[in-house]
Amino acid sequence: MRVGEIAERAGVSVRAIRYYEQAGLLPAVRRANGYREFDAGVVDRVRAIRDLLDVGFTIDEIVSLSPCLQGAANDAPCRTQTVTLYRDKLDRINQQVNTLLDLRQRIQERIAVLEPARAAVPA
Amino acid sequence: MRVGEIAERAGVSVRAIRYYEQAGLLPAVRRANGYREFDAGVVDRVRAIRDLLDVGFTIDEIVSLSPCLQGAANDAPCRTQTVTLYRDKLDRINQQVNTLLDLRQRIQERIAVLEPARAAVPA
DNA sequence: CTTGACCCTGACATTAGCGTTAGGGTTTAG
Protein backbone atom coordinates (compact mmCIF):
# COMPACT_ATOMS: atom_id res chain seq x y z
CA MET A 1 0.00 0.00 0.00
CA ARG A 2 1.09 3.56 -0.59
CA VAL A 3 0.98 6.50 1.79
CA GLY A 4 -2.40 7.74 0.69
CA GLU A 5 -4.19 4.54 1.46
CA ILE A 6 -2.44 4.01 4.77
CA ALA A 7 -3.26 7.54 5.78
CA GLU A 8 -6.90 7.24 4.92
CA ARG A 9 -7.37 3.89 6.59
CA ALA A 10 -5.64 5.02 9.73
CA GLY A 11 -7.45 8.33 9.74
CA VAL A 12 -4.41 10.58 9.72
CA SER A 13 -2.74 12.86 7.17
CA VAL A 14 -0.24 11.75 4.59
CA ARG A 15 2.16 14.19 6.10
CA ALA A 16 1.93 12.43 9.43
CA ILE A 17 2.63 9.05 7.86
CA ARG A 18 5.75 10.36 6.18
CA TYR A 19 6.80 11.95 9.44
CA TYR A 20 6.41 8.71 11.37
CA GLU A 21 8.29 6.84 8.73
CA GLN A 22 11.31 9.08 8.72
CA ALA A 23 11.28 8.91 12.50
CA GLY A 24 11.82 5.20 12.08
CA LEU A 25 8.43 4.20 13.39
CA LEU A 26 7.05 2.71 10.21
CA PRO A 27 8.80 0.12 8.04
CA ALA A 28 8.62 0.90 4.32
CA VAL A 29 10.46 -0.07 1.19
CA ARG A 30 10.98 2.19 -1.81
CA ARG A 31 9.82 1.17 -5.20
CA ALA A 32 11.69 2.03 -8.40
CA ASN A 33 9.75 5.26 -8.81
CA GLY A 34 10.59 6.37 -5.29
CA TYR A 35 7.15 5.65 -3.87
CA ARG A 36 6.97 4.29 -0.33
CA GLU A 37 5.44 0.85 -0.11
CA PHE A 38 3.96 -0.28 3.20
CA ASP A 39 2.31 -3.50 4.10
CA ALA A 40 -1.20 -3.50 5.48
CA GLY A 41 -0.09 -4.11 9.06
CA VAL A 42 1.20 -0.57 9.46
CA VAL A 43 -2.34 0.75 9.60
CA ASP A 44 -2.75 -0.68 13.08
CA ARG A 45 0.69 0.43 13.98
CA VAL A 46 -0.20 3.98 13.04
CA ARG A 47 -3.28 3.80 15.24
CA ALA A 48 -1.14 2.62 18.12
CA ILE A 49 1.22 5.51 17.56
CA ARG A 50 -1.65 7.97 17.55
CA ASP A 51 -2.96 6.59 20.81
CA LEU A 52 0.40 6.95 22.46
CA LEU A 53 0.82 10.48 21.15
CA ASP A 54 -2.60 11.31 22.55
CA VAL A 55 -1.51 10.03 25.91
CA GLY A 56 1.41 12.40 25.92
CA PHE A 57 4.31 10.33 24.69
CA THR A 58 6.69 11.96 22.23
CA ILE A 59 7.78 10.40 18.98
CA ASP A 60 11.19 9.68 20.44
CA GLU A 61 9.71 7.90 23.41
CA ILE A 62 7.49 5.87 21.15
CA VAL A 63 10.54 4.91 19.17
CA SER A 64 12.12 3.59 22.33
CA LEU A 65 8.96 1.68 23.12
CA SER A 66 8.70 0.43 19.58
CA PRO A 67 9.53 -3.22 20.30
CA CYS A 68 6.49 -3.29 22.57
CA LEU A 69 4.11 -2.24 19.83
CA GLN A 70 4.11 -5.63 18.24
CA GLY A 71 5.25 -9.15 18.96
CA ALA A 72 8.72 -8.99 17.46
CA ALA A 73 10.95 -10.35 20.21
CA ASN A 74 14.44 -9.59 19.02
CA ASP A 75 17.22 -9.69 21.54
CA ALA A 76 17.99 -6.02 21.97
CA PRO A 77 21.56 -5.24 23.01
CA CYS A 78 22.46 -3.84 26.43
CA ARG A 79 19.59 -5.57 28.21
CA THR A 80 20.19 -3.80 31.48
CA GLN A 81 19.78 -0.32 30.09
CA THR A 82 16.76 -1.40 28.14
CA VAL A 83 15.10 -2.92 31.15
CA THR A 84 15.80 0.17 33.20
CA LEU A 85 14.28 2.29 30.48
CA TYR A 86 11.17 0.17 30.43
CA ARG A 87 10.84 0.25 34.18
CA ASP A 88 10.92 4.03 34.05
CA LYS A 89 8.22 4.03 31.42
CA LEU A 90 6.17 1.73 33.59
CA ASP A 91 6.40 4.10 36.51
CA ARG A 92 5.27 6.95 34.38
CA ILE A 93 2.43 4.94 32.96
CA ASN A 94 1.22 3.92 36.37
CA GLN A 95 1.20 7.53 37.42
CA GLN A 96 -0.72 8.52 34.34
CA VAL A 97 -3.26 5.81 34.88
CA ASN A 98 -3.81 7.08 38.39
CA THR A 99 -4.22 10.62 37.17
CA LEU A 100 -6.80 9.53 34.64
CA LEU A 101 -8.73 7.31 37.02
CA ASP A 102 -8.80 10.12 39.51
CA LEU A 103 -10.08 12.58 36.96
CA ARG A 104 -12.64 10.11 35.73
CA GLN A 105 -13.95 9.77 39.24
CA ARG A 106 -14.27 13.52 39.62
CA ILE A 107 -15.99 13.95 36.30
CA GLN A 108 -18.46 11.26 37.12
CA GLU A 109 -19.27 12.94 40.39
CA ARG A 110 -19.62 16.18 38.57
CA ILE A 111 -22.01 14.71 36.07
CA ALA A 112 -24.03 13.20 38.86
CA VAL A 113 -24.43 16.62 40.41
CA LEU A 114 -25.37 18.33 37.16
CA GLU A 115 -27.74 15.62 36.12
CA PRO A 116 -29.33 14.03 39.19
CA ALA A 117 -32.05 12.32 37.16
CA ARG A 118 -31.51 9.20 35.10
CA ALA A 119 -29.22 6.79 36.89
CA ALA A 120 -27.97 4.72 33.97
CA VAL A 121 -29.83 5.67 30.83
CA PRO A 122 -27.37 5.71 27.91
CA ALA A 123 -29.23 7.36 25.01
CA MET B 1 1.89 33.54 48.65
CA ARG B 2 3.67 35.02 45.67
CA VAL B 3 4.63 33.35 42.39
CA GLY B 4 8.08 32.36 43.49
CA GLU B 5 6.93 30.35 46.47
CA ILE B 6 4.09 28.69 44.60
CA ALA B 7 6.46 27.76 41.81
CA GLU B 8 9.02 26.26 44.12
CA ARG B 9 6.53 24.30 46.18
CA ALA B 10 4.82 22.94 43.11
CA GLY B 11 8.10 22.19 41.42
CA VAL B 12 7.54 24.23 38.29
CA SER B 13 8.91 27.48 36.89
CA VAL B 14 7.64 30.93 37.74
CA ARG B 15 6.96 31.37 34.06
CA ALA B 16 4.66 28.37 34.06
CA ILE B 17 2.70 29.72 37.02
CA ARG B 18 2.14 33.02 35.31
CA TYR B 19 1.15 31.20 32.16
CA TYR B 20 -1.44 29.10 33.97
CA GLU B 21 -2.77 32.16 35.71
CA GLN B 22 -3.35 34.14 32.57
CA ALA B 23 -4.98 31.09 31.06
CA GLY B 24 -7.51 31.38 33.85
CA LEU B 25 -6.43 28.22 35.63
CA LEU B 26 -5.17 29.82 38.81
CA PRO B 27 -7.06 32.35 40.92
CA ALA B 28 -4.95 35.28 42.04
CA VAL B 29 -5.49 38.79 43.30
CA ARG B 30 -3.21 41.72 42.63
CA ARG B 31 -1.69 43.65 45.46
CA ALA B 32 -1.05 47.39 45.35
CA ASN B 33 2.43 46.87 43.92
CA GLY B 34 1.11 44.69 41.12
CA TYR B 35 2.33 41.42 42.62
CA ARG B 36 0.15 38.37 42.24
CA GLU B 37 -1.10 36.93 45.51
CA PHE B 38 -2.19 33.30 45.62
CA ASP B 39 -3.48 31.28 48.46
CA ALA B 40 -1.74 28.09 49.47
CA GLY B 41 -4.31 25.84 47.85
CA VAL B 42 -3.09 26.62 44.37
CA VAL B 43 0.02 24.55 44.94
CA ASP B 44 -2.03 21.39 44.72
CA ARG B 45 -3.96 22.80 41.86
CA VAL B 46 -0.75 23.37 39.95
CA ARG B 47 0.27 19.78 40.55
CA ALA B 48 -3.07 18.61 39.22
CA ILE B 49 -2.60 20.75 36.14
CA ARG B 50 0.86 19.30 35.57
CA ASP B 51 -0.49 15.78 35.81
CA LEU B 52 -3.16 16.49 33.26
CA LEU B 53 -0.69 18.13 30.91
CA ASP B 54 1.51 15.07 31.23
CA VAL B 55 -1.40 12.91 30.25
CA GLY B 56 -1.87 14.88 27.07
CA PHE B 57 -4.58 17.37 27.87
CA THR B 58 -4.12 20.90 26.58
CA ILE B 59 -4.46 24.00 28.71
CA ASP B 60 -7.80 24.76 27.09
CA GLU B 61 -9.14 21.33 27.88
CA ILE B 62 -7.98 21.62 31.43
CA VAL B 63 -9.79 24.93 31.66
CA SER B 64 -12.97 23.19 30.64
CA LEU B 65 -12.34 20.50 33.23
CA SER B 66 -11.49 23.08 35.82
CA PRO B 67 -14.56 22.61 38.01
CA CYS B 68 -13.51 19.00 38.48
CA LEU B 69 -10.13 19.89 39.88
CA GLN B 70 -11.51 20.79 43.26
CA GLY B 71 -14.66 20.50 45.23
CA ALA B 72 -16.30 23.79 44.25
CA ALA B 73 -19.79 22.73 43.20
CA ASN B 74 -21.21 25.81 41.58
CA ASP B 75 -24.24 25.42 39.38
CA ALA B 76 -22.76 25.97 35.95
CA PRO B 77 -25.14 27.36 33.33
CA CYS B 78 -26.32 25.36 30.33
CA ARG B 79 -26.14 22.04 32.16
CA THR B 80 -26.84 19.99 29.09
CA GLN B 81 -23.88 21.23 27.13
CA THR B 82 -21.66 20.85 30.15
CA VAL B 83 -22.75 17.31 30.74
CA THR B 84 -22.19 16.45 27.11
CA LEU B 85 -18.73 17.91 27.30
CA TYR B 86 -17.92 15.87 30.34
CA ARG B 87 -19.23 12.71 28.79
CA ASP B 88 -16.94 13.27 25.86
CA LYS B 89 -14.00 13.75 28.16
CA LEU B 90 -14.93 10.57 29.92
CA ASP B 91 -14.89 8.67 26.68
CA ARG B 92 -11.50 9.98 25.85
CA ILE B 93 -10.21 9.20 29.29
CA ASN B 94 -11.44 5.67 29.12
CA GLN B 95 -9.70 5.23 25.82
CA GLN B 96 -6.51 6.63 27.23
CA VAL B 97 -6.68 4.36 30.23
CA ASN B 98 -7.03 1.40 27.91
CA THR B 99 -4.09 2.52 25.82
CA LEU B 100 -1.96 2.82 28.93
CA LEU B 101 -3.02 -0.46 30.44
CA ASP B 102 -2.36 -2.14 27.15
CA LEU B 103 1.08 -0.64 26.86
CA ARG B 104 1.84 -1.50 30.45
CA GLN B 105 0.99 -5.09 29.76
CA ARG B 106 3.27 -5.18 26.75
CA ILE B 107 6.13 -3.56 28.58
CA GLN B 108 5.82 -5.99 31.42
CA GLU B 109 5.96 -8.88 29.00
CA ARG B 110 8.91 -7.29 27.34
CA ILE B 111 10.74 -6.93 30.63
CA ALA B 112 10.01 -10.51 31.47
CA VAL B 113 11.64 -11.59 28.23
CA LEU B 114 14.69 -9.40 28.65
CA GLU B 115 15.14 -10.31 32.27
CA PRO B 116 13.97 -13.89 32.85
CA ALA B 117 15.71 -14.11 36.23
CA ARG B 118 14.40 -12.45 39.37
CA ALA B 119 10.65 -12.66 39.49
CA ALA B 120 9.82 -9.86 41.91
CA VAL B 121 12.99 -8.32 43.22
CA PRO B 122 12.53 -4.55 43.46
CA ALA B 123 16.06 -3.20 43.97
C1' DC C 1 -0.44 12.73 -25.49
C1' DT C 2 -3.04 15.14 -22.14
C1' DT C 3 -5.58 15.25 -17.92
C1' DG C 4 -6.30 13.90 -13.16
C1' DA C 5 -5.05 11.61 -9.19
C1' DC C 6 -1.04 10.33 -6.54
C1' DC C 7 3.76 10.46 -4.91
C1' DC C 8 8.37 12.89 -3.80
C1' DT C 9 11.52 16.23 -1.69
C1' DG C 10 12.39 20.48 0.30
C1' DA C 11 11.29 24.24 3.02
C1' DC C 12 8.67 27.74 5.28
C1' DA C 13 4.47 28.40 8.59
C1' DT C 14 1.87 27.33 12.76
C1' DT C 15 0.33 26.06 17.65
C1' DA C 16 1.30 24.93 22.42
C1' DG C 17 3.91 25.43 26.47
C1' DC C 18 7.18 27.28 28.23
C1' DG C 19 12.54 29.47 28.41
C1' DT C 20 15.03 33.59 28.26
C1' DT C 21 16.35 38.28 27.85
C1' DA C 22 15.42 43.25 28.31
C1' DG C 23 14.07 47.04 30.96
C1' DG C 24 12.21 48.53 35.16
C1' DG C 25 9.83 48.78 40.05
C1' DT C 26 10.01 46.90 45.32
C1' DT C 27 11.30 45.32 49.56
C1' DT C 28 14.50 43.52 53.08
C1' DA C 29 19.15 43.35 55.14
C1' DG C 30 22.98 45.92 56.38
Place this chain on the structure above:
DNA sequence: CTAAACCCTAACGCTAATGTCAGGGTCAAG
Protein backbone atom coordinates in the same frame (compact mmCIF):
# COMPACT_ATOMS: atom_id res chain seq x y z
C1' DC D 1 21.61 54.64 50.76
C1' DT D 2 22.86 50.36 48.37
C1' DA D 3 23.00 45.62 47.14
C1' DA D 4 20.43 41.32 46.80
C1' DA D 5 16.44 39.01 45.94
C1' DC D 6 11.81 39.20 44.06
C1' DC D 7 8.02 40.74 41.03
C1' DC D 8 6.08 42.78 36.51
C1' DT D 9 5.26 43.30 31.55
C1' DA D 10 6.55 42.78 27.01
C1' DA D 11 8.46 40.26 23.46
C1' DC D 12 11.49 37.20 20.98
C1' DG D 13 13.23 32.14 20.95
C1' DC D 14 12.70 27.11 20.84
C1' DT D 15 10.87 22.23 20.18
C1' DA D 16 7.46 18.96 18.58
C1' DA D 17 4.16 17.53 15.31
C1' DT D 18 2.06 18.85 11.57
C1' DG D 19 -0.01 21.99 7.79
C1' DT D 20 0.91 24.01 3.61
C1' DC D 21 2.88 25.48 -0.52
C1' DA D 22 6.33 25.11 -4.44
C1' DG D 23 8.21 22.61 -8.10
C1' DG D 24 8.39 18.33 -10.29
C1' DG D 25 7.90 13.08 -11.57
C1' DT D 26 4.31 8.87 -12.48
C1' DC D 27 0.71 6.35 -14.22
C1' DA D 28 -3.90 4.71 -15.68
C1' DA D 29 -7.81 6.41 -18.46
C1' DG D 30 -9.59 8.47 -22.47
